[in-house]
Amino acid sequence: MGKRPSGTGPLGIVAGGGAFPAAVADxxxxxxxxxxxxxxRxxxxxxxxxxxxxWFRLGSLGSVTALAKARGVKDLVMVGALTRPRVSDLGLDWTMLRVLPRIIRLFRGGDNHLLSGVLGLVAEQGFHLIGAHEAVPRLLLPEGVLGALAPTAQDRADMARGLDLIRTxxxxxxxxxxxxxDGFVVAVEAAEGTDQMLARYGEMRRTGRLRIPARRGVLVKAPKPGQDRRVDLPSLGPATVERAAEAGLAGIAFEAGGAIVPDAQALGSAADSAGLFVFGMGRGDAA
Structure with missing residues (x-):
């Protein structure tokens, strides 16, 4: 985008669902x-x-940018969960209607393509788009173990395999x-998201489709190669730990610096209570 964050004026936070917009704002x-x-909305x-x-609808870019400029906002960050809307649900204002052909083309790609394209539209209105990791670096997952439990050698091998698949x-x-x-890829996240992938894996274990003992396997998450980290950066909190425990996993491994963690201490405590490890993967864990 050519410009660096101004660091002056209010920070505009475009807030989706979940608890993470509040964590960033705080x-x-x-x-x-x-x-x-x-x-x-x-x-x-x-x-x-x-x-x-x-409050605004996703298609009301004109009113949002006008208000932001009037309030002295120069930097914007997007954070929080969104599900992919239909074009007909956007509630397009005149600003967005003028670029409707571009919006339709954006919807023909994947989520990263769509979100990056939306950021481009916002940047054209004169704002600097930054990621939550730039706005508040201390909220990023640190490298290493959070909590009392550490991954085994097999867990680390599973992490490396998971990272390899995500990059591929x-x-x-x-x-x-x-x-x-144990080296086998048993579930891949698609449009359903992480929570539903964990529920699907847990159901396969409960029904005997997968005969895997409890406390085996790792949930591995990392930003996709080439992903615009200003949008759709993974988030990690106690709720994910709870769902991973219900699914029967041994632990969770996210890329260090590649996930938002509002409260690292609470996350470590939740992991200890659930009997799981939480691990921030560094460069050496990709080997």
Whole structure:
């Protein structure tokens, strides 16, 4: 985009679903910077109204950018869960209608293609798009073990295999997660997302489709090669730990610096309570 974050004026936070927009907003405010939240209707938590905010529909780019400029916003960050909408559900305003052919083309690609294209449209309005990892680096998953339990040698081999698969599938713009057990890839994240992949794997174990003992295997997640890390960066919290435990896994491994973790201490405690390890993979874990 050519420009660096200004660091001045309020930080605009485009908020989707889940708890992570609040974590980013809290961290930014704690560092002494004002925030202005743009809450996406149908996705953002109404509790976010405790911050200065504006509700909008995904297709209302014109009204959002006009308001942001009027409030002195120069830097924008997108954070929170979104499901892929239909073009007919966007509620397009005049600004978006003028670029409707481009929007239709964006919807013909994968999620990374779509999100990066939307960022391009926003940047054309004069904003600098930054990632949550740039806005609040301290919220990123650190390298190494969180909690008391560490991965075994087999777990580390499963991590490396999972990373290899994610990188191989990257050009196809599919999900960011896989489950690997003793060297076997038993589940790949697609459009259903991580939670549903974990539920599907757990159901295969319960029904005997997969005869795998409890506390075996690793959920491996990492950004796709070439992914624009300003959008769709994975997030990791106690809820993911709970679902991985229910599925019968031994642990969770995310790329260090490649996932948002609002509270690393709480995450480690949740992992200890569930009997799982949580591990931030560094460069050496890809070997």
């Amino acid at each position: 961290a930014v405010v704690a560092e002494g910077r004002e925030v202005l939240l743009f809450l996406i 149908g996705f953002a938590d109404p509790a976010l109204e405790r911050y200065p905010h504006h 599938l990257g050009p196809f713009d599919v999900g960011q997660g896989v489950i690997v057990v």
